[in-house]
Amino acid sequence: MLARLLALIAEGNLHTAGDLAAALGVDRELVEAMLGELERQGYLARPPSTCAAACAGCALGAACGRVETPSGGVSLVLRRGGEQPGRGGAAKA
Amino acid sequence: MSSEAAGLVTIALAGQPNVGKSTVFNRLTGLNQHVGNWPGKTVEQKTGEMEYEGTPIRLVDLPGTYSLTANSEEERVARDFILRERPDVVIAIVNAAALERNLYLLAELLVLPRPVVIGLNMMDVAESQGVRVEPEVLEAALKVPVVPLVASRNQGLLPLVAAALRVAAAPGAFAPLRPEIRATHRPVLAAIAAGLAGKLPPLYPTDWAALKLLEGDAEIAAVVRAAAPEAWDDIHPLLLKHEDAYLDIAGGRYEWIARMVRAAVVRPRAGVVTITDRLDRVATHPLGGLALLLGVLAAVFWLTYAAAAPLVSLLGRAISGSLAGAVRSALTPAPSWFAAFVVDGLIRGAGMVLSFLPILVFFFALIGLLEDVGYMARMAYVMDRFMHRLGLHGKSSLPLFLGFGCNIPAVLGTRIIEDRRARLLTLLLAPLVPCTARLAVVTFLAPAFFGELATWAMVGLVALNLVVLVVVGVALNKLVFRGAKTAFIMEMPLYHVPNLRTIGLFVWNNVWAFLKKAGSVIVVVAAIVWALSSWPGPGMEHSVLAGLGRALTPIGAWIGVDDWRFIVALLTSFVAKENTIATLGVLFSAGERGVGLAGRVAAALPPSAAFAFLAVQMLFVPCAATVAATRQEAGWRWALLSVVMLLALSLAVGSVTYQVLSRM
Known part of the structure; x- marks a missing residue:
């Protein structure tokens, strides 16, 4: 299920947890949990903090790029093609 | 059992952060706690003692972790304790209101060779959210004892300990249903x-x-x-x-x-979640969502225009008429050049920008309302999907997305693009996204030029800007990115009733930022424009600025603008977009009495040229701050290229627009 989720995200474009949940046929809460796991494992990342700083004084920041906004905004970005830095730690050890 | 003393039962408390694990620990051990660090670690270690029906118990509060995969020191401490110290039983505290997140740690605990009991905490929170969790069903499905808790109210804690002791007494009987590898x-x-x-x-x-x-x-x-x-x-x-x-x-x-x-x-089938879902069926629908977005945009422009226009007119007359007249009278004893500077330069120039205020207040109030009810996130989502359908879905998508508020974060946002060539080309594209400052200028001038048709003119200008952006963006993706894709995930807030205080603060913050800009950059530019429009004279028509503007009128003629004052206004927008208004205020107010700025500006251009002028204004050279950000990111050469490219593009689009409209 996680691989399918990552494949869906990697198709590109903007996603919401609701969209992804509908595509996988599961609850949004489960997708949110999986997104959290993918972020912890490094497949997804928060946008650069420079974006957040630059958006701080912007009138429409919440509508687009401001990070950690309570009213929406870009929360996670897929790393290059879904690669996960450091994955395969055991294999590479 | 592995405990140090006969009869002593060791229980480890495991759980994710913020599930109430510490509350359980504190409630059960009271003052019998020892706090220190785990050996050789900086992670806090908490142990405590208690007794239950004569059985002494050592309770160990493990660090809060999301999993047991040794990604962090906390995770290593937690799993090392279970492996090395082999507690008699592990109590997994989970949040009943967020089981999806919490069961992952349980899935990892069940693979370790220690029996587990589940403390299903925050049952009250789950209930308040309309989420009904059935502990007995969960227990049957997992084949692990489940005890419902409200730790904050001391409910269910002793039954939890009793269940843990039962499991600890017969560890061989523990046979949970574990997750399987595919x-x-x-x-x-x-x-x-x-x-x-x-x-x-x-x-x-x-x-x-x-x-x-x-x-x-x-x-x-x-x-x-x-x-x-x-x-x-x-x-x-x-x-x-x-x-x-x-x-x-x-x-x-x-x-x-x-x-x-x-x-x-x-889960609840009615209430706020369902309302959000129902509304989103329209608001995020590929076609319906786009139609709604256009409708909302048009409504914002129309409401801003309808509500603000009378006030703008009133304020404009007050500033350029009453205030300017009063100040001119008061300055009668002063040198005439000084009176002209204050009245025509500051009051009718920078002061005219203050007549923006009603527009900004209504515009930001509407934007704040849309944001506070949760619609702005949908607006961005639908916009992105629209661009995606048109082929603008490469790595440039995210930085461009940032540009709708302000172009500077769009330029800085290009840092996420690893490929230098792609990054530089996205830098060139970023200033094409219409920012709020340009929208505010257009919102001020469109009613003057187009009257009742202002709303449609504004929608048309935004649409034209987006078409140019998409055309250039698609070309960029085809030529440079060659199909490389990026993806991002967006949080969609629930719709909710707007809070007037939040909207008020939003309006105040933005209006205050504008006033600060008006009081600094715009005043300075207005003063310079006035000075250059007065020197050497006699009169404005023999000024340096008039000479410069007239020298550029052959270019202005491409977009139907043969009045040098508009060309100069466009040039000063390089410092800050709002300067267009300040400059028009200075250049159209000198010596005039009675007629408002809007009327004089409108009379100076036919509608086709006015639309072309505003189209150029929307696509013109980015403001100085954006150019500075581009220089910081890519160096002078690219910043200069950005200026030249946008100058050429804006004139080309303006010229085509004028030629088409003037033939209609």
């Missing part, structure tokens, strides 16, 4: 486990170590390499071949979680 990787897991059998220190269960190796756990890999180098030589190629196994293993855990949640959790 069939594709089962033979590999079996091969790794066979290779490890009997070769690891007794501390590490073979099956668990094999699973962790396949997941990519570097710490267990180091243990295996040191303890069983020959086995490692056999296993290592398998791990290299199955580097993708982590997704399969973790995916299997989530499938297991989905089954458990489906069995034991009933």
Whole structure:
């Protein structure tokens, strides 16, 4: 299920947890949990903090790029093609 | 049992952060706590003692962790304690209101060789959210004892301890339903486990170590390499071949979680979640959402225009008429050049920009309202999807997305693009996104030029800007990115009733930022414009600025603008977009009496040229701050190229627009 989720995200474009949940046929809460796991494992990342700083004084920041906004905004970005830095730690050890 | 003293039962408390684990620990141990650090670690260690029906209990509060994969010191401490100290039982505290997130840690705990009891905490929170969790169903599905809790109210804690002691007394009977690894990787897991059998220190269960190796756990890999180098030589190629196994293993855990949640959790079918879902069926629909977005945009422009226009007119007359007249009278004793500077330069120039205020107040109030009810996130979502359908879905998408508020973060946002060539080209594209400052200028001038048709003119200008952006963006993606894609995930807030205070603060913050800009950059530019429009004279028509503007009128003629004052206004927008208004204020106010700025400006251009002028204004050279950001990111050469490219593009679009409209 996680691989399918990552494949869906990697198709590109903007996603919401609701969209992804509908595509996988599961609850949004489960997708949110999986997104959290993918972020912890490094497949997804928060946008650069420079974006957040630059958006701080912007009138429409919440509508687009401001990070950690309570009213929406870009929360996670897929790393290059879904690669996960450091994955395969055991294999590479 | 593994406890130090006969009869003493050791219970480990495990759980994710913020699930109430510490509350459980504090409630059960009271003052009998010892706080220190785990040996050799900076992670806090808390142990405590208690007694239940004559049984002494040592309670160990493990660090809050999301999993047990040695990604952090907390995770290493938690799993090392369970492996090395072998508590008699582990109590997993989970948040009943967020089972999907919390069961992942449980899935990992169940693979370790210690029995587990679940404390289903925050039942009250789940209930308040309309989420019904059935503990007995969850227990039957997991085959693990489940005790419902409200730890903050001391409910369910003693039954939890009793359940833990029962399990600790008969660990052999503990047979939970564990998540399974998917069939594709089962033979590999079996091969790794066979290779490890009997070769690891007794501390590490073979099956668990094999699973962790396949997941990519570097710490267990180091243990295996040191303890069983020959086995490692056999296993290592398998791990290299199955580097993708982590997704399969973790995916299997989530499938297991989905089954458990489906069995034991009933979510509300009515209320705020459903209302949001229902509204989103329209608001995020590919076609319906786009139509709604256009409708909302048109409504914002129309409402801003309808509500603000009378006030703008009133304020404009007050500033350029009453205030200017009063100040001119008061300055009669002063030198005439000084009176002209204050009245025509400051009051009718920078002061005219203040007549923006009603526009900004209404515009930001409407934007704040849309944001506060939760619609702005949908607006951005629909916009992105629209661009995606048109082919603008490369790595440039995110930085461009940022530009709708302000172009500077769009320029800075290009840092996420690794390829230098692609990044530089996105830098060039970023200023094409219409920012709020340009929208405010257009919102001020469009009613003056187009009267009742202003709303449609504004929608048309934004649409034209977006068409140019998409055309250039699609070309960029086809030529440069060649199909490379990026993806991002957006949080969609629930719709809710707007809060007037929040909207008020939003309006105040933005209006205050504008006033600060008006009081600094815009005043300085207005003063310079006035000085250059008065010197050497006599009169404005013989000024340096008039000379410069007239020299550029052949270019202005391409867009139907043969009045040098508009050309100069456009040039001063380089410093800050709002300067267009200040400059028009200075240049159209000198010596005029009675007629408002809007009327004089409107009379100076035919509608086709006015539309072309505003189209150029929307696409013109980025403001100085954006150019500075571009220089910072890519150097002077690229900043200069950006200025030249946008100058050419804006004039080309303006020229075509004028030619088309003037023939209609």
